Amino acid sequence: MLFENMKMAFAALRANKMRSFLTMLGIIIGIGSVISIVSIGDTMRSMFSSIYKDIGITQSYLCIGYWIDDVRESDYFTMDELSRVKEVFGDEISYIDSSAAASADARADRNRLKINFTGIDYNYQNVQPVNILYGRYLNKGDVAGRRQSAVLEAGSARRLFGTENAVGRTFRTEIYGNVHEFTVVGVYEKEMSAFQKLLMGGTDDEGEAFIPWTLLTWPNDSFYYCHLFANETMSTDELNAFYDELVSYVARMKNREKEDFYLQTALGEMDQVDSIMAGLSMAVGGIAAISLIVGGIGIMNIMLVSVTERTREIGIRKALGARTRDVLIQFLTESAILSACGGIIGILLGGGIVFAAGAVMGVTAVVRPGVILLAVSFSAVVGIFFGLYPASKAAKSDPIIALRYE
Amino acid sequence: MTEKGKLRQTVFAGAAGLKALAVRKTELPEYHTDELIRIVNLCKVYDTGAVKVIGLNNINLTIKRGEFVSIMGQSGSGKSTLMNILGCLDRPVLGHYYLDGIDIAALEPDQLSLIRNRKIGFVFQSFNLISRMSAVKNVELPMTYARVAKKKRNERAVELLERVGLGGRIHHMPNEMSGGQRQRVAIARALANNPPLILADEPTGNLDTASSFEIMELFSALHRDGATVVVVTHEENIAAFTDRIIRFQDGKIISDMKNPGPVSEGKTKNI
Ligand SMILES: Nc1ncnc2c1ncn2[C@@H]1O[C@H](COP(=O)(O)OP(=O)(O)OP(=O)(O)O)[C@@H](O)[C@H]1O
Ligand SMILES: [Mg+2]
Numbered sequence: 001m002l003f004e005n006m007k008m009a010f011a012a013l014r015a016n017k018m019r020s021f022l023t024m025l026g027i028i029i030g031i032g033s034v035i036s037i038v039s040i041g042d043t044m045r046s047m048f049s050s051i052y053k054d055i056g057i058t059q060s061y062l063c064i065g066y067w068i069d070d071v072r073e074s075d076y077f078t079m080d081e082l083s084r085v086k087e088v089f090g091d092e093i094s095y096i097d098s099s100a101a102a103s104a105d106a107r108a109d110r111n112r113l114k115i116n117f118t119g120i121d122y123n124y125q126n127v128q129p130v131n132i133l134y135g136r137y138l139n140k141g142d143v144a145g146r147r148q149s150a151v152l153e154a155g156s157a158r159r160l161f162g163t164e165n166a167v168g169r170t171f172r173t174e175i176y177g178n179v180h181e182f183t184v185v186g187v188y189e190k191e192m193s194a195f196q197k198l199l200m201g202g203t204d205d206e207g208e209a210f211i212p213w214t215l216l217t218w219p220n221d222s223f224y225y226c227h228l229f230a231n232e233t234m235s236t237d238e239l240n241a242f243y244d245e246l247v248s249y250v251a252r253m254k255n256r257e258k259e260d261f262y263l264q265t266a267l268g269e270m271d272q273v274d275s276i277m278a279g280l281s282m283a284v285g286g287i288a289a290i291s292l293i294v295g296g297i298g299i300m301n302i303m304l305v306s307v308t309e310r311t312r313e314i315g316i317r318k319a320l321g322a323r324t325r326d327v328l329i330q331f332l333t334e335s336a337i338l339s340a341c342g343g344i345i346g347i348l349l350g351g352g353i354v355f356a357a358g359a360v361m362g363v364t365a366v367v368r369p370g371v372i373l374l375a376v377s378f379s380a381v382v383g384i385f386f387g388l389y390p391a392s393k394a395a396k397s398d399p400i401i402a403l404r405y406e
Numbered sequence: 407m408t409e410k411g412k413l414r415q416t417v418f419a420g421a422a423g424l425k426a427l428a429v430r431k432t433e434l435p436e437y438h439t440d441e442l443i444r445i446v447n448l449c450k451v452y453d454t455g456a457v458k459v460i461g462l463n464n465i466n467l468t469i470k471r472g473e474f475v476s477i478m479g480q481s482g483s484g485k486s487t488l489m490n491i492l493g494c495l496d497r498p499v500l501g502h503y504y505l506d507g508i509d510i511a512a513l514e515p516d517q518l519s520l521i522r523n524r525k526i527g528f529v530f531q532s533f534n535l536i537s538r539m540s541a542v543k544n545v546e547l548p549m550t551y552a553r554v555a556k557k558k559r560n561e562r563a564v565e566l567l568e569r570v571g572l573g574g575r576i577h578h579m580p581n582e583m584s585g586g587q588r589q590r591v592a593i594a595r596a597l598a599n600n601p602p603l604i605l606a607d608e609p610t611g612n613l614d615t616a617s618s619f620e621i622m623e624l625f626s627a628l629h630r631d632g633a634t635v636v637v638v639t640h641e642e643n644i645a646a647f648t649d650r651i652i653r654f655q656d657g658k659i660i661s662d663m664k665n666p667g668p669v670s671e672g673k674t675k676n677i
Contacts, residue, residue, distance in 0.1 A: 321548055
């Protein structure tokens with residue numbers, strides 16, 4: 001019986017193809033936009049979380065609070081202190097440095113290039129791996145001996161020396177008033193997704209290089225930041241507990257209150273970005289959902305027209321023995337099919353848009369099954385809710401009046 | 407109506423719709439009497455607002471099983487009004503109508519649907535076929551509502567169409583057929599659930615003489631097979647097919663008598 005009702009409903013809808021399609025269009029657009037908007041949001045979130053994973057989700061920076069007025073000399077970190085922190089939290093910390101960086105002009109032969117120098121420890125390769133093309137990475141000796149060794153990014157090497165294989169070549173630069181002559185010990189290659197490049201912007205005219213962090217010290221060997229990577233194996237809870245202990249320890253060491261220190265974590269930042277994006281995509285998706293209700297009203301409108309148009313048919317059916325329920329189900333089936341078909345096309349359309357956009361931008365699109373389920377059930381509810389009034393109007397009509405209808 | 411009233415009506419209509427879904431079974435009381443139709447002091451008044459029009463004025467009538475009756479009368483005399491009540495499409499204002507012993511006035515709309523489906527085959531002047539559906543699907547419709555299985559339904563529909571001489575046109579759409587052919591589809595449809603009572607309100611009103619006689623031959627054959635047939639007509643030569651002629655005027659029966667003419671076969675040739 002259900003199958004027959006559906007066949008009958010399809011026949012009735014096919015008799016008015018254009019009208020049925022236009023009616024569905026409201027639902028198609030509604031479902032399509034809800035799914036594509038929410039999925040675009042989800043895709044962005046997953047992209048951001050993968051970017052955070054790339055730059056190290058366990059990464060954090062600790063420094064004296066920017067709100068502290070009476071900053072003392074002792075609020076900065078010394079190399080000894082960093083070593084002590086690393087010793088105390090040996091199990092938790094996998095890498096530590098001062099996050100020292102400098103930007104300076106480098107000269108080799110007749111070429112000049114502005115290079116952003118990042119001061120690192122020898123084991124930075126463990127937490128932020130790069131692909132070494134020529135030569136080697138910085139080693140313990142470079143760092144401990146404060147040797148003027150540099151690992152140059154491939155593009156920078158090409159621009160500075162005319163070749164990527166610049167191992168053994170030298171360049172001069174002046175950092176913090178000291179003239180250095182660096183020897184290139186290795187050349188690395190940077191890998192970035194299209195989207196990452198888009199986000200990072202066009203820093204292509206500036207070069208990049210790693211040098212021993214021991215070269216980038218302030219006077220008295222003190223640092224503003226304590227920059228560390230925690231163990232990747234830690235859970236979020238463990239990580240948060242560790243952060244808490246770390247700040248307490250540093251505060252005690254510095255004779256400060258715990259609240260005087262500022263800890264910026266990649267985890268916290270990611271959570272923040274994620275919750276903003278989630279809220280945004282929910283809000284826009286909610287606005288799109290309003291179009292579903294408009295689509296539902298479209299269905300109701302067309303079903304009312306259809307009921308009026310087919311008054312005589314309804315009269316005939318009733319004269320032949322159709323009960324209230326038979327007519328009700330007939331019209332409900334029609335409106336349900338309208339919204340179900342609209343829903344399915346909308347899902348295909350919305351999903352298609354997201355996957356196509358993802359393919360164009362070179363990212364993996366994320367379409368959550370939950371979103372599809374929600375959209376489908378919403379469109380079913382819309383179809384039945386807005387179909388109920390026209391259907392019951394048809395079902396209750398008096399056969400003699402309906403038959404006399406011209 | 408106020409906006410609020412309209413809204414309330416909408417909500418109630420929706421609720422009534424849900425209720426109708428919940429009601430599953432409709433039962434009929436079972437009686438069997440010799441009198442298929444019994445009408446007692448029946449009145450029908452149309453309330454058109456300004457004036458009240460009397461459709462039927464105190465009718466008393468009994469029709470036995472197996473009778474072949476024609477109803478005649480001037481335009482506006484109340485023939486269709488009576489037929490609609492006999493067909494359970496409309497309700498009387500006063501009086502009683504017993505069909506097969508069942509008091510129709512006491513029934514719910516869905517019970518009336520069931521009566522129309524099982525006990526009555528209605529043939530209309532304007533055919534009233536569903537134009538989107540083929541002949542065979544139209545004939546199947548009453549059986550669909552009687553929940554007859556698909557295969558059986560189709561077999562019976564084909565058989566009925568063959569019986570009314572349309573065996574070669576079962577898949578034609580109504581608008582691909584002549585008036586006479588459409589009316590024969592309608593008759594086949596009226597016979598679908600093998601109802602005891604066949605009602606036809608001016609079934610030949612839109613047809614030429616030859617098709618009219620073919621249709622009446624069909625009714626005669628049904629009558630011979632035991633059906634009770636009531637036909638409304640304006641034409642004496644159509645009424646001549648029947649055994650009993652009831653004449654109406656101003657909503658009243660003015661005469662009710664046996665057909666004086668020779669009953670049955672060969673009538674078409676005499677006229
Ligand atoms: N829906 C209605 N509303 C108001 N008055 C009606 C309605 N239907 C019929 N009438 C009136 O009832 C009276 C009987 O009408 P009815 O249709 O029964 O006549 P009839 O005998 O079938 O006529 P005809 O031969 O023209 O079909 C007429 O006066 C008509 O105007
Ligand atoms: Mg009439």
